[in-house]
Amino acid sequence: MSELRSRPRLRDGALNLADWLAEPQPATAGALNVFAGTVRNTHEGHAVGSMTYHAHRALAEARLREIEAAAEARFGVSALVAHAVGKLEIGEISVIVVIRGGHRAEGFEACRWTIDAIKSAVPIWKEEHYLDGEARFLEGVPIQPVESL
Amino acid sequence: MRITVECYGASARWCGSDAITLDLATGATGNDALDALADRFPDFAARRSNVAIASGDAIASPTAPLADGDVIALIPPVSAG
Numbered sequence: 001m002s003e004l005r006s007r008p009r010l011r012d013g014a015l016n017l018a019d020w021l022a023e024p025q026p027a028t029a030g031a032l033n034v035f036a037g038t039v040r041n042t043h044e045g046h047a048v049g050s051m052t053y054h055a056h057r058a059l060a061e062a063r064l065r066e067i068e069a070a071a072e073a074r075f076g077v078s079a080l081v082a083h084a085v086g087k088l089e090i091g092e093i094s095v096i097v098v099i100r101g102g103h104r105a106e107g108f109e110a111c112r113w114t115i116d117a118i119k120s121a122v123p124i125w126k127e128e129h130y131l132d133g134e135a136r137f138l139e140g141v142p143i144q145p146v147e148s149l
Numbered sequence: 150m151r152i153t154v155e156c157y158g159a160s161a162r163w164c165g166s167d168a169i170t171l172d173l174a175t176g177a178t179g180n181d182a183l184d185a186l187a188d189r190f191p192d193f194a195a196r197r198s199n200v201a202i203a204s205g206d207a208i209a210s211p212t213a214p215l216a217d218g219d220v221i222a223l224i225p226p227v228s229a230g
Contacts (some may be wrong), residue, residue, distance in 0.1 A: 142226050
């Protein structure tokens with residue numbers, strides 16, 4: 001296992017994209033697909049100043065690794081994911097998906113499936129902090145088992 | 150028996166605390182714990198049907214019996230990403 005693979009996938013503070021791209025591209029791969037989610041300054045008409053990500057750490061860590069394994073089995077790719085916990089500022093990276101595969105078609109598909117799986121199967125909650133001083137948790141979706149996705 | 154319920158995400162707001170102690174009858178299940186919370190906290194009762202229970206690093210069945218000293222977690226609808 002590489003040093004990168006041994007790291008927790010749940011990280012305190014904003015993510016650094018370069019940190020999660022450090023693995024060498026497999027010789028058999030012809031595609032590298034990357035998705036990074038960032039904190040946006042507006043949501044449903046509210047001006048957002050920052051975002052706090054809360055997590056059930058043990059379950060979130062297990063689910064992120066389960067999603068990686070599921071993506072690899074389903075699409076025949078290499079998958080690596082990470083998610084931030086704590087308070088992030090506008091523009092900072094909260095989630096990263098790195099897919100390395102043979103061709104772009106399965107790379108794009110795996111990348112899309114993986115970020116969608118993270119959004120519905122990982123116990124993490126966004127708390128938005130608005131510029132008017134208010135804060136609220138986003139509504140979210142009932143948590144799903146990875147095998148159902 | 151006595152159990153501890155950890156409240157994650159918005160469930161801490163609904164229940165007014167990050168953690169709640171419940172005294173339940175022997176043999177009580179996760180559903181019984183949720184019933185007890187719904188009786189005490191109207192904001193939780195209104196959202197109970199969308200809340201899962203976790204134990205350790207896994208989702209737990211709400212019909213499984215609890216034991217004295219157990220710690221369970223409320224998992225309200227998630228919003229990762």
